[in-house]
Amino acid sequence: GIAAFKSLDLVRQIRSAGGKVRTILTQSASEFVTPLSLQALTEDKVYSDIFSLTDESEMGHIQLSRKADLIVVAPATANFMAKMRAGISDDLASTVVLATDKPIIVAPAMNVRMWDKAATQENISVLKDRGIQFVGPNDGEMACGEYGLGRMSEPSEIINAIQLVLRPNRPLRGKTALVTAGPTWEPIDPVRFIANRSSGKQGYAIAEELAAAENDELILGDEAEEQEEGSNSRFIPTEEISQDLGVSFPVDI
Numbered sequence: 001g002i003a004a005f006k007s008l009d010l011v012r013q014i015r016s017a018g019g020k021v022r023t024i025l026t027q028s029a030s031e032f033v034t035p036l037s038l039q040a041l042t043e044d045k046v047y048s049d050i051f052s053l054t055d056e057s058e059m060g061h062i063q064l065s066r067k068a069d070l071i072v073v074a075p076a077t078a079n080f081m082a083k084m085r086a087g088i089s090d091d092l093a094s095t096v097v098l099a100t101d102k103p104i105i106v107a108p109a110m111n112v113r114m115w116d117k118a119a120t121q122e123n124i125s126v127l128k129d130r131g132i133q134f135v136g137p138n139d140g141e142m143a144c145g146e147y148g149l150g151r152m153s154e155p156s157e158i159i160n161a162i163q164l165v166l167r168p169n170r171p172l173r174g175k176t177a178l179v180t181a182g183p184t185w186e187p188i189d190p191v192r193f194i195a196n197r198s199s200g201k202q203g204y205a206i207a208e209e210l211a212a213a214e215n216d217e218l219i220l221g222d223e224a225e226e227q228e229e230g231s232n233s234r235f236i237p238t239e240e241i242s243q244d245l246g247v248s249f250p251v252d253i
Contacts, residue, residue, distance in 0.1 A: 003075035003109035003152035004032035010074055010155040011041045017159065022068065024048065024093045028077070050092040064092075065100035070165055073097065075109035075152045078120050084132070085123040103165050107158050108137045112148030135161045177253040179207040210253075 007029075011021050023038045025048045035046040047064065065071070073080065073093075080094065084106075089095035097104060106127065114120060115137065128134065136153030181203020186194045 003107075004029050006152055006155060007074050008033060008037060008041060010072075010158055011038065013155045013159055014162070015041065015043075019162075020044075022047070022064065024064070024096060026080075026091060026093050047092055050095055062099055065096045065102070068100070068102055070103040070105060070162065071097060071100055072105045072107065072158065072162065074105075074107035074158060076106045078108075078110045078114045078117075078123075081106065081108065081120070081123050081127065085126050103131075103133065105133045105135060105158070105161050105165065107135045107153050108150075109152035110137075110150050111142065112146055112150045115148070115150045133161065133165065175252040177207075177210045179203050179210065181207070 011023065014021050021042045022044055023042055023046050025033065025035055025038060025046055027048070030048065035048065038046045073084075082088075083090070083094045084097055087098055089098045108115070108124075110120075124134065135158050136151070137149050138151040138153055138157075139147075139149050140151045141147050142150055181198075182200035183196050183198045188194060
């Protein structure tokens with residue numbers, strides 16, 4: 001239920017970033033989110049009924065699956081992922097997913113026990129083998145009171161995944177980059193040192209761009225700027241870093 005509300009924020013953020021969103025609302029999702037809310041956020045029609053003569057005449061399910069650059073299933077329940085694996089298309093959302101020839105991103109959300117079940121993990125493995133991309137789920141407390149994997153990824157994390165899929169040229173994909181950022185401390189003796197007031201912001205910005213180009217990167221410095229949720233950046237204090245960075249941290253860039 002909470003994940004359905006987070007999807008509203010996901011739509012809002014995609015729109016704020018300049019993206020166009022066309023939504024399909026399942027019957028279960030409509031118990032939590034209203035078509036009016038989605039229509040207000042997307043400024044577009046909300047689709048839900050595969051048997052609607054009006055919807056099929058204006059924008060049939062085949063066109064819905066073809067006109068998008070990619071499809072995001074958020075939140076993706078254990079039930080919906082099972083239908084994706086089996087090729088079941090008994091409503092508009094599952095039919096569009098089955099009919100599409102575009103990339104699909106899945107953001108799972110469910111109880112931790114459901115996530116851990118062998119059937120769910122087998123479904124996920126099969127879908128990944130078919131090229132379906134997954135974002136999350138995250139670890140944390142759930143609405144049911146239990147704790148563990150199953151929380152839907154934050155909208156910022158899903159947007160990062162969307163940007164990676166839609167980015168046409170990724171020459172640095174799979175490369176590991178090392179970025180130094182923040183102030184340096186040069187010891188004079190055991191008491192005194194020479195330092196500077198570098199904020200590290202330029203290094204952090206470079207690292208985020210590298211992350212967007214599908215790098216694994218390291219951010220090094222003494223004062224880590226607060227990283228945006230969903231960031232691929234890692235902060236390592238300079239005192240933990242060997243003098244020979246190339247040996248301690250094998251990198252490509």
